[in-house]
Amino acid sequence: MEEYIQKIKAKFSMRDIEELFHKLQPLKVMVIGDIIIDEYCFVYPKGRAIKDPMLSTEFKYEEVYAGGILAVANHLSSFVSSIKLVTLIGDRENRLDFVQKSLASNVQLNSFTKKDSPTIVKRRYIDSHRNNKLFKVEYINDHPIEEELSIEIVNFLNQDMPNYDLVVVCDFGHGFINEAIRRKIEEKAKFLALNVQTNSANSGYNQFTLYHKFDLITLNEDELRTPVNRRFEDSSQILLDVHKKTGQSMLLTKGKAGNIYASGGKLISAPALINSVKDVVGAGDALFSMASLIAYLKVGDELVPFMGNCAGAIAANIMGNKESINKEKMVSFIGNVYKIEITKYLNSVNDTLSNMSIENIDAFTSLLMEAYNNDKTIYIFGNGGSAATASHFCGDLIKGVSYGLNKRFRAICLNDNMPTLMAIANDISYDDIFVEQLKNFLNKDDLVIGISGSGNSINIVKAMEYANQAGAKTVAICGYKGGKIKDISHLAIHASVNDMEVSEDIHQLILTHCVKRIITKELNNTNLGDEYVKRVG
Numbered sequence: 001m002e003e004y005i006q007k008i009k010a011k012f013s014m015r016d017i018e019e020l021f022h023k024l025q026p027l028k029v030m031v032i033g034d035i036i037i038d039e040y041c042f043v044y045p046k047g048r049a050i051k052d053p054m055l056s057t058e059f060k061y062e063e064v065y066a067g068g069i070l071a072v073a074n075h076l077s078s079f080v081s082s083i084k085l086v087t088l089i090g091d092r093e094n095r096l097d098f099v100q101k102s103l104a105s106n107v108q109l110n111s112f113t114k115k116d117s118p119t120i121v122k123r124r125y126i127d128s129h130r131n132n133k134l135f136k137v138e139y140i141n142d143h144p145i146e147e148e149l150s151i152e153i154v155n156f157l158n159q160d161m162p163n164y165d166l167v168v169v170c171d172f173g174h175g176f177i178n179e180a181i182r183r184k185i186e187e188k189a190k191f192l193a194l195n196v197q198t199n200s201a202n203s204g205y206n207q208f209t210l211y212h213k214f215d216l217i218t219l220n221e222d223e224l225r226t227p228v229n230r231r232f233e234d235s236s237q238i239l240l241d242v243h244k245k246t247g248q249s250m251l252l253t254k255g256k257a258g259n260i261y262a263s264g265g266k267l268i269s270a271p272a273l274i275n276s277v278k279d280v281v282g283a284g285d286a287l288f289s290m291a292s293l294i295a296y297l298k299v300g301d302e303l304v305p306f307m308g309n310c311a312g313a314i315a316a317n318i319m320g321n322k323e324s325i326n327k328e329k330m331v332s333f334i335g336n337v338y339k340i341e342i343t344k345y346l347n348s349v350n351d352t353l354s355n356m357s358i359e360n361i362d363a364f365t366s367l368l369m370e371a372y373n374n375d376k377t378i379y380i381f382g383n384g385g386s387a388a389t390a391s392h393f394c395g396d397l398i399k400g401v402s403y404g405l406n407k408r409f410r411a412i413c414l415n416d417n418m419p420t421l422m423a424i425a426n427d428i429s430y431d432d433i434f435v436e437q438l439k440n441f442l443n444k445d446d447l448v449i450g451i452s453g454s455g456n457s458i459n460i461v462k463a464m465e466y467a468n469q470a471g472a473k474t475v476a477i478c479g480y481k482g483g484k485i486k487d488i489s490h491l492a493i494h495a496s497v498n499d500m501e502v503s504e505d506i507h508q509l510i511l512t513h514c515v516k517r518i519i520t521k522e523l524n525n526t527n528l529g530d531e532y533v534k535r536v537g
Contacts (some may be wrong), residue, residue, distance in 0.1 A: 001271045002340055003387075008306050009338050017334055018060070020303075021327050026295055027080040030161055031107075033170030035087050035093055036068025037121045038281065038320050042128035058354055060128045065321040066102035067118065069170050071282055075289035076168065076310070077104035078326035084164065086110050086157070088145070090117040095246060104324075110160075111297065112153055113214030117141035124281075131319075142174040142201050156183045161188040166296050170285070172194045173206025186213040191520055197282075199225045212416050216295040217253040218288045218308070240267055251291055251305060253284060253312075261305040262442075270305035271336055275312040282321040287312035291323065310334055345502070352497040352506055358412065360389025361510060363491055365518050368397075371447040372409055372519075379442065381414035381434045381463065382451030385504040386477075390415055390451055393511040401519045412441070434463035444471035451511075452476075452504045455483020464488055477511065479503025 014094035043057035066074065073085045085103070087095060089111045096111075099119070103109060116461070121139040126132070145153075161167060167189035171177045173196070177185075185192065194214040198204050207227040208217055223233050232236050239252050242260035250262045258271040270389050277283075291308035308335050336343070371378050376399065380390040394413035414437045415421065420477040424433045438448070448467035450460040455478035462483050467474050476489035479497060495506035 001273070004271055005340050009303060011074060011300065011305060014331070014335060014338065016388045018331065019298060020294070020297060021079060022332070023297060024079045025164045026083060027293075027296070028084075028163065029076055029080050029168060030084045030086060030164040031069060031073045031076065031168045031170075032086045033069030033072065034172045034176050035070055035089065035099060035119055037070075037098065037119065038065040038067035038174070039063075039121060039123040040065065040320055041123060042135070044128055045134070051091075057125070057134075060493075063132060064098065065282075065287075066099070067122070067282065068172060068359050069320045070099065070102055071285045071324070072168060072170055072289050073107045074102070074104050074321075074324040075286050076293070076317075077106050077452070078324070079293055080166075081106065083107040084110055084160070086112075086153075086189065088112050088114045088117075088119075089117050090141070091120040093118040093121075093139075095119045095121070101341055107331050110156070112149060114145055114149065114175075114249070127251050131170065134225075134282070138201060138203060140174060144175045150178055154278065157181070157184045157188060161185070162190075164193045166193065166292065167192045168289070168292050169195070170288070171206060171210075171346055172203030173197060173199065177211075182211055184480050187210065191215045193217075193288070193295065195219070195288045196223065203218065207316075210510070212531045214248055216249045216292060216293060216304075217252060219285070220253050220255075222488065224250075236267060236269075249295060249304075251287075251308060253287060255280075256436045259305045259309060260501050261301060263301045263304070266301075266306055268301055269358075270309050272304075272313070274316060277316045279319050280316055282318065283312045283316040285321070286315035286325050290330070310337065329401040330347055348499060348502050349499065349505055353504055354511070355496060356506070356510070357494070358444040360493055361514065361517070364493055364510075365515055365522075367447055367473060367475060367491065368409075368515065368519060369522060371445075372407070372447065375410070376446045377441065377443070378447045378449065379414060379438060379467075380411065380449045380451070382460065382477075383457050385500075386453060386507065387415040387476075389504065389507050389511055390449070392508070393449075396512050396516045400516055400526060401523060403523055403525075403529060405523065405525055406504050429522045431458045431462060434459050435466045438463055438466055438470070442470050442472055446472045447475065448472045448499075449475045449477060450485050450486055450489070451507060452478040453500045453507075454485060455480060460485055461475035461488070477507050479506070 040063045042060045044060055046056045049056040062332050064204040068413050069087050073083050081467055083106060085107050117138050127134060127259045154532055194211060196206055196208040196218045198206060204226055208219055224238055225231055239250060239260055239262050243250050252260045255273050261268040272286040287308040290311035291304050294304045294307045313323050359423040368480045380394050382390045391413045394411045399471045414434050421433050421536050424436050446465045452460045461484050474489040476485035476492040478486050481497045482492060482494045486494055493510055495503045497503055507531050
């Protein structure tokens with residue numbers, strides 16, 4: 001995924017993305033499809049009923065969301081100037097008050113009434129503890145609309161549709177869009193974005209092949225395979241074949257496998273951008289809405305599946321259609337996606353920290369306190385970044401935890417005497433820069449701390465071997481697999497990660513902050529220095 005995102009980021013900056021949203025603002029959009037009112041009834045499953053072989057549940061609470069074409073209109077509303085919503089309501093239980101209140105302010109409702117029908121309601125029963133869906137009840141009349149109503153809708157579309165830049169159609173197969181309406185939409189739409197859904201209500205009879213002309217269609221694998229009767233073949237090949245035959249752009253959604261966009265005779269794959277999902281209901285509508293807008297702009301084929309995935313990812317972590325996507329959410333999400341290297345790095349640090357041995361850190365603190373109590377000297381050293389860590393930690397022991405105390409830590413960083421260090425390196429060997437200094441000072445039971453990301457730096461290894469021979473106590477601060485110093489030291493603080501930067505971060509955190517704080521509290525030392533107190537308030 002990282003490589004894919006870097007390619008998108010290199011071609012489309014955040015400023016480019018925001019400029020695209022600015023270009024969408026003047027658009028007038030007509031949206032056509034079925035209203036679906038999603039009722040989520042949250043219950044607590046109590047188990048099998050005593051007298052009947054059925055599940056017994058306890059009602060907890062209920063939420064009602066604007067789904068179907070209402071959700072699509074609301075998703076689009078944040079990005080364009082105005083929307084005309086063309087839909088059906090029932091002549092009984094029409095729920096018109098809810099529909100009107102649920103729509104964004106720039107969505108104009110143009111509803112037609114279907115006889116002998118309710119406005120469609122899909123009621124889902126949800127395990128309130130696990131958020132699992134238990135079952136669904138649909139209140140629907142999915143028989144085709146009558147001829148008289150069909151003529152009325154066709155005449156309306158014939159007159160009104162040419163006024164809109166983009167036409168977005170969600171055909172749920174619930175009896176609204178018939179042959180005459182399809183042909184009129186194809187005739188009058190300047191740009192047609194289409195979603196033709198297969199669901200339990202239409203039993204696979206609602207297929208994308210009912211449409212002859214469109215500029216973009218989104219569909220899932222079943223919706224692609226069933227009409228062409230290719231059940232087992234690779235879906236990518238099926239998509240490419242259908243695309244080349246029709247010449248029309250097609251976006252195949254594949255859930256956690258991402259999506260594939262067919263356009264210009266080629267396929268573009270886009271990975272899923274999230275690992276966790278709260279509710280897939282509504283994610284497809286959000287993806288379709290955003291992909292329609294980007295496809296209309298014709299600003300680059302790579303952007304259609306990417307932006308669609310971003311919208312779908314946002315919606316997949318919203319229960320039902322409780323909220324709509326908008327510019328702010330899209331900008332925030334894409335900004336975070338573009339920072340994937342930062343997120344990946346921080347996750348690596350967190351994962352490494354969570355696997356650190358708390359017992360070994362505690363034992364390290366005990367060795368430091370033992371050296372302190374017995375008036376022993378602590379020697380610390382490392383190379384490169386580890387040298388900086390050694391110097392930092394030495395400073396914390398000398399000032400940070402010792403200031404104001406009568407008895408103080410005795411700590412020496414072998415990196416800090418540069419003339420001595422360079423003389424040894426120049427005249428003897430760089431491999432001996434630490435061991436030669438230890439030969440001048442080291443006493444039995446002193447504490448020697450060697451820091452090495454790899455654990456195999458020769459100058460660290462030689463110093464640790466000498467310290468062991470001299471009767472000192474040795475602590476290895478290491479990364480990667482621990483290296484040789486992990487094996488030869490009395491105690492190892494091991495950051496098990498194959499990454500030098502992360503390893504050094506962990507060493508800094510453990511040495512200069514965590515251990516320092518523990519020792520300071522153990523010594524009950526609250527002395528910070530007057531100037532320090534002034535600076536930090």
